[in-house]
Amino acid sequence: MEKIKKKKCRGNRTAQRRRYKERYPEKVHSQRRARRKRHRERLAVLRPPKVEKLKPEKKPRATLGIPYPSDTKEYAMAYYQLVKDRRRQQVNEWRKTNPERMRALRNKRRGRETGGRNFTYQDVLDILRQQKSMCVYCRENIKNDYQIDHIMPLSRNGENSKNNIQLLCPSCNARKSNKHPVDFAMSIGLLV
Numbered sequence: 001m002e003k004i005k006k007k008k009c010r011g012n013r014t015a016q017r018r019r020y021k022e023r024y025p026e027k028v029h030s031q032r033r034a035r036r037k038r039h040r041e042r043l044a045v046l047r048p049p050k051v052e053k054l055k056p057e058k059k060p061r062a063t064l065g066i067p068y069p070s071d072t073k074e075y076a077m078a079y080y081q082l083v084k085d086r087r088r089q090q091v092n093e094w095r096k097t098n099p100e101r102m103r104a105l106r107n108k109r110r111g112r113e114t115g116g117r118n119f120t121y122q123d124v125l126d127i128l129r130q131q132k133s134m135c136v137y138c139r140e141n142i143k144n145d146y147q148i149d150h151i152m153p154l155s156r157n158g159e160n161s162k163n164n165i166q167l168l169c170p171s172c173n174a175r176k177s178n179k180h181p182v183d184f185a186m187s188i189g190l191l192v
């Protein structure tokens with residue numbers, strides 16, 4: 001005959017424990033406390049002693065006169081705007097104080113765009129002399145305020161060379177934009 005293994009009844013055991021707890025609540029409590037203490041002591045040996053880290057002093061946040069952090073979004077937007085404005089101002093100042101370098105940069109960019117030849121600052125001065133410092137279209141004096149225009153616009157496959165540039169006053173250059181030179185001349189009544 002096969003021996004049937006008797007299963008231990010877990011429910012019975014939990015019931016036993018519950019009864020023990022009910023009968024000796026103080027005992028159970030002190031045992032638990034002792035167990036916790038032993039555990040803490042064991043950990044204390046294993047764990048290296050805690051060293052108090054010196055926290056770096058926190059810098060006060062720039063509030064820009066805006067309540068912080070009561071309205072965080074408003075603060076963030078204002079801060080972004082401030083940084084943006086400041087940077088734009090720096091760039092504008094550099095451009096103002098370095099007009100020659102700006103011109104050179106613009107030419108370089110155009111040259112990259114077209115992959116074509118470049119012209120030099122000296123070329124521009126020569127053309128200004130040839131034009132007697134006058135705007136090609138309105139004949140205004142542009143000695144101190146000229147813009148380099150591509151006679152045939154770069155966008156119409158005009159060459160980026162000194163043979164394709166003329167100097168215009170800002171308003172004529174803006175009006176000409178990327179128009180065909182003949183179309184533009186006709187539009188302002190120069191060629192009929």
Ligand SMILES: [Zn+2]
Pocket residue numbers: 135136137138139140168169170171172173
């Ligand atoms: Zn003009």
